[in-house]
Amino acid sequence: MTVPANPNPVVLLDRPAPHVARLLINRPDKRNAIDHDVRQALTAAIAGIRDDGSVRALVFGGTAGVFSAGGDVPSMLGLDEAGARARMQHVAALCRMVAALRMPVVSAVEGIGAGAAVGLALLGDHIVVGAGTRILFPFLQLGLVPDWGQMLTLPRRVGVREARRILTAGVPVRGEEAQRIGLADVLVADDQVMACAIEKASELARLPMGAFARMKDRLTRVSSSLDFELQREEDDQAVSLTGDEFREGYDAFKNKRPADFIGMPGVKA
Template sequence: MSDHVRTAQTGAVRTILIDRPEKKNALTRAIYDSLAAAIRSADADPTVKVICLTGTGGAFSSGNDIGDFEAQPPVSDMKTGPHGLLCALRDAEKPLVAAVNGMAVGIGATLLLHCDLVYAGASARFRLPFVGLGLAPEGGSTVLLPRLLGPQRASEVLFFGDWIDARKALAWGLVNEVFEDADLIAEVRSRADRLARQPARLLRLAKRLMKQAPTSLDDRIVEEIDLIARNLSLPEAKEAFRAMREKRPPDFGPFDGQEQAASPPCSDGSGFAAQRRPE
């Protein structure tokens, strides 16, 4: 693993840190590969329920290290470089939570589109400068940004490449919430801990359903009703209803390692699970 990627785990929350503050956490091929490996490792580790991603120092990531980028241009290879990192983010079945401290530029911003929850410090700034650099947008941003922001705002972001401050990012829906810089990590950790107390299998199921494209809305409604009926007899639902009757918080810990048949894999080619690639 690159010296510029560190991991730490407290409880069921694995934190992955980009640690190159002297270069504003600019990403090299080695850092891409280490980040991808760290995400895949956390996703496969049964002791991990939530994966957090952040940067050290005053930046989340300033994007590609230009010198390294020119020396090693990106290739369409899902096991290495930018593509490898984006595939690891896309394939992750566990919740991905980003804490954006400072600038997020280029792929440092587009990778956030693959996270499930994004929180920002008040000084956070976002920029997607691809067109002005003579480059095409990347990270699936030409698909994901129009879905998230609408076509007009997505065009503004990608055509002009201007800075987006934290308040505008919140208003536009790029981030879930903005905190004072000094409070960001503690607030994100609090939310990650809350997620870790949820039933792990159901978190993965809800995420997969949101990622999987249904053939129609009616088909998805039918699928959800079927899943509700099947999950009613499983341990997580029994514990939740028992806890309500006993007026106490539910304890899903004993069930975290259990896989149940009520979480079937996606079957169509556009499905989230179907996109996973062998290592």
């Protein structure tokens, strides 16, 4: 029996550039609010991307010029404690999956980015906003605490003082401010957000993925002491100094050419 394709998928997957996959939340009538079906679709899509050796960078975005209005608030109503815990465990599984990706992750925050969607972006590596982008943290106004890992990821980006301010202010953080305080990495014109995100993902896709993944892991899981960090450093360099990426990098250095980490033997094109 053939199962018909879903004519209205809540998440769209495409390949906008070589070695770059893009996931777009596709609920334009709900301003791309994230519900259970979106989380499940993102989880399934990311699992496939993670295991596809030809993908070296991922872009998150939304359809119709909107990143996402955040969690689908009506779907939160009527939960008992067991239901609330099940919901948060579903969120946590997706958060862990995104954070554990060894490839670069870029978010194109067009229009509105709120709540859960901001948490998704903060789990990645690079955030692009437009001059008219509005980033919202509505948790306290809803009687909720920030989730999707934001009590960890937001202060890491902007500092505790700034995180406290924007979480309690109840007003949008606009694009220019987001870039100024470090919440976003790049500020561009509104109609250039997605193109810039794809360009950045393409740039990051050319990095040595093994070395990038080790660096990303150490930035995410900060060492508790200098001795521990130096041991991790030794472990990583013992692999890197004896690996193909260093051989390619050194040959490029010696011959004064750009390194080609994608074209190395054994790397999927």
